[in-house]
Amino acid sequence: MTFTLNWAILGAGNISSQFVFDLLLNNERATGYHHIIESIGCSSKEKGEEFIKSNNIVLANNYLTSPTTQTYEEIYKNPDIDVVYIGTPHTFHKEQAINCLNNGKHVLVEKPITVNKKEAEEIFEAAKKNNKFCMEAVWTRFFPTIEILKTKVYKEHVIGDVHRLFADLSYQCDVKSLPVTSRVRDRKLAAGSLLDIGIYPITYSRILLDDKVGSKASKFEQKSFLTIDKDDLVDHLCSIIIKYENGRQALLTSSELVDGPKAYVRLEGTKGWVEMYSDNPARAKHFKIFDKSGKEIFEYKDDSGYNGFIYEANAVGNDIKAGKLENEIMPHDESLLVMGLMDQIREENGLKYDQD
Template sequence: MSINWGILGAGNISGQFVHDLLLSNTESSFKHIVKSIGCSSETKGQSFIEDCKLTDENNVGVKPSIEKYDDFYKNADINIVYVGTPHVFHYEQVKNCLNNGKNVLCEKPFTINAKEAKELFALAKEKDLILMEAVWSRFLPIMNQLKAKLKDIGDVRRLFVDFGYDADLDNCEASSRIRNNALGGGALLDIGIYPITYSRFLLDDKLGKDHSHFTYESMMTVDETDKVDYNTSVVFQYGKIHAICTCSNYVDNISPFGRVEGSKGKIELFADNPARLRAFKITYNDGKTEEIKDDSPYLGFIYEANGIAKDIENHEESKVMPADETLLVMDIMDKIRAKHGLKYPTD
């Protein structure tokens, strides 16, 4: 039982993703084999392999090839491509993968806007291939534990989730994917997607076009020079419940980064990176407390990787992160951006 991965983009997040695949190979009978690294240069690919500590032992005896993007797309050994490049490249790269018969797991945000996302899902359907946005948070076992515990705090009244990442904007290159409008810069698409995901995951049992009724209002500050957002806040209302979702590139979020408040108690959320919940603490109204932690050595990407491997085997769309849910969240982000005048070149 194995699956052959092609990793597109030898950067930051691809390295973290590959870490989990290799760790899993050392302890699971299912093998995630890294067959190829698609990247801009041989040197970069070599450093990536070294930095990931990829060896014969943890990659099932396979030495990955390092290929320029065009050769990578044509590599017939690849079952599935992980796309780990900045947002603006996802649309063309996913299209190239699908047109070359490859299943795809594409980093969030899936595309720049819902229009591009729709086209890609239609193409995947036409080609009979599996395509999923890598919303890894939804696949974490601790997220399911959190959701199961909501009933213990009675009627949920409010949810707060903040993802703050101090990008040191004064010293951050204007050409970086954080600041550059042409690279899809700004906070909402990069990190704001996670608080929105928490609200969708925790407050709605339904997905995509079957979603429960909700409304939302937003505030966004678009930087006058960079023309991207560094502060965005959204409040969703599901019935009587308010979900306050915030993101910022000016400041780091404090800990706990999130809180769920119910009639019988509250739950605080803890993590170094809010996308990867590591622990939560329940404090009941009578003062009793309960803590649940995830100390797993996995960074957290293995769960989505196992999920899509199973979907490919069963030849069915993910039930955890279906296309419809991606389209719903992309549409929310499109509308927030449109309201506040944040445009990207492909809008």
């Protein structure tokens, strides 16, 4: 049995290209999910046509559908679209998501869903009012790797009692060489390492130290530091300590000033530890488990060829098919929990944006 979803892609940047790659590869493999790209929404027709060409969206891999290039307003009004993937900068997410929902579209909104918790609440209110599915695109949660790792650690107890997590997403992007108007530095785009990449170490702490989500989440407390650049006034270095009520702790870091370690996640227990590796720490594709002596006892690699966005796209398809308005793995209140945590971290460290 097949299920077809007609997608619009809002935003023609790199993240949208990676998302589209997975949809097209899925279609070439003739799975039960038919992800049809109906429209590309962007600032100019020329940019949209270049996106279609550079990503090789052709009849053969798009179920005989040739996508159109449309303005954002045309996307909102297009009756042929079921769901919109929003891959624009997060400062635009609230307005764009609400416009999609108010015009009868389901939405998958790239992380962070908004700049702050207040804006996210407005999106979810619009979703409920319009009876439409809405989810923040935290793709990391949907990788098969995550489910396999959780089974090994929490059902098979291969590393014993879990006590500590280290998680990092850092890369050296030579910040000082970039103008303050660049995507990495621009306060008007709510730039900074916390919202852009620090959300991923936070996500790993939520996934690997707590088996509950959203309103059912285990209680925790946090302490944090942001180093805020004196010229662009955003953070490029972030450190967070999380302590759960059961005593487990996480040290979470992000930076745009230095490269991170090869093992970007290390989960430690009484009988051993886990290390995770990837070219992109947001992409949970590879982990190894070691016993106390340092002997490798298990390894898993996702060799599917997908970037990894297909897993959340298929989850969206399953939920829409079932008539659900939110996803059990990434429900609305989990997004609100994380956005609220990041609001608190920014407030404590004096980092405010216009949206606040």
